[in-house]
């Protein structure tokens with residue numbers, strides 16, 4: 001299924017008048033505060049977030065999996081689905097592939113399809129957290145950290161293969177997330193596991209093309225419940241530093257212990273020029289992979305405040321790889337991704353409203369109340385008209401969810417693909 005601009009344009013007509021009045025009202029208000037509304041709208045238009053190839057089907061848990069029907073059963077169909085999301089939101093102009101779940105069978109055909117839908121290939125993700133069909137060695141007791149050299153070599157080779165696949169598609173980054181760790185005290189020697197991981201990452205790094213980045217993702221627990229080899233940003237940063245300039249830390253919102261100050265983490269990593277990528281989701285308890293902004297929207301805004309500050313003040317930090325890393329059981333996955341994209345844009349837009357000069361002045365005068373007023377004034381502003389304007393300018397939908405429903409996308413997909421298709425992934 002492919003949406004065209006005319007369909008979206010027609011649906012927009014109904015809400016155009018009320019949008020214009022909302023936008024003009026907000027635009028006047030912000031302009032009076034000294035903000036450049038055009039520049040904010042243009043930044044929102046430029047902000048693109050990669051959709052992971054595994055989020056387009058219903059996510060399962062270890063207790064079950066409930067399909068939403070019409071799921072994509074091939075990489076081609078996954079790209080089609082991202083094309084639908086991108087046509088509506090104009091924010092999802094990239095895909096992040098998971099290997100081996102999504103190895104292209106015809107590289108040129110996939111590239112042409114993505115090109116036609118305006119979708120780029122963002123970071124490629126390796127998978128050494130489950131055994132692959134026909135593999136010689138098992139990752140049951142770890143991959144890059146394993147005490148067995150043969151296992152480590154197999155895992156290193158897999159990552160090199162992933163780089164090779166990504167290279168053929170135009171990707172420029174490899175994301176490494178390891179499930180490696182231990183479930184019980186005494187099971188692993190922490191130092192051996194860490195050193196093996198460092199040595200393995202260095203071997204992978206040697207195979208990285210010059211214009212590529214390696215993104216090292218961390219996570220405190222799960223699937224291992226006593227220790228994880230790359231458990232936090234400190235471990236990730238040490239490993240990245242041990243590899244070289246092209247290796248960076250990747251922050252995933254859900255990969256923190258409760259109440260971690262994630263905004264402080266991203267801030268300091270940008271200061272050190274070592275924040276490489278960011279995975280969006282939301283969580284109540286752990287790595288819940290819930291829709292972005294559904295549980296802690298204020299925390300997301302505070303993170304964006306630091307990201308915006310970093311993007312403007314830290315030239316030593318490269319452009320970030322943005323990706324949604326969420327997937328679950330109870331929503332139409334495409335609607336869920338649309339909601340996530342909206343929440344990301346909303347937090348970004350609010351952060352762009354913060355007057356950084358005023359905030360700095362209030363900080364210098366130790367005016368704590370004023371500091372909070374500045375942040376919360378931005379947070380309490382309803383910025384949805386800015387998001388709508390950015391989408392409208394780019395040919396997207398004023399309300400992507402309404403348009404998705406009015407165009408009957410899910411029913412069309414079920415008619416096209418049937419009820420029994422299953423997307424590859426977890």
Ligand SMILES: [Mn+2]
Nearest residue numbers: 217252279325
């Ligand atoms: Mn992630």
